[in-house]
Amino acid sequence: MGSFIKQTFASLIGSLLGLFVFVGLSGTGLILLLFAAASTDSGPKVKDSSMLVFDLSTQITDAEPDSGLILQQALSGNLQNK
Numbered sequence: 001m002g003s004f005i006k007q008t009f010a011s012l013i014g015s016l017l018g019l020f021v022f023v024g025l026s027g028t029g030l031i032l033l034l035f036a037a038a039s040t041d042s043g044p045k046v047k048d049s050s051m052l053v054f055d056l057s058t059q060i061t062d063a064e065p066d067s068g069l070i071l072q073q074a075l076s077g078n079l080q081n082k
Helices: 002-038 067-076
Strands: none
Touching: none
């Protein structure tokens, strides 16, 4: 009976110690991550009253061509080179 209680308390203390170490390392890592994120450069500096100019005479693409259309044309046999 004494051995059972000794093993139970040893297991309990080991589990609690492991939990405290895990929580301590996680908290320290989180704090270091927050400090690292806060100390990074915020990007380029823009002067007051600055203007952003877009050249709208050029073609502006926001995504790659739809691969579904190309696949559909290839499977139907209507693949055309442009």
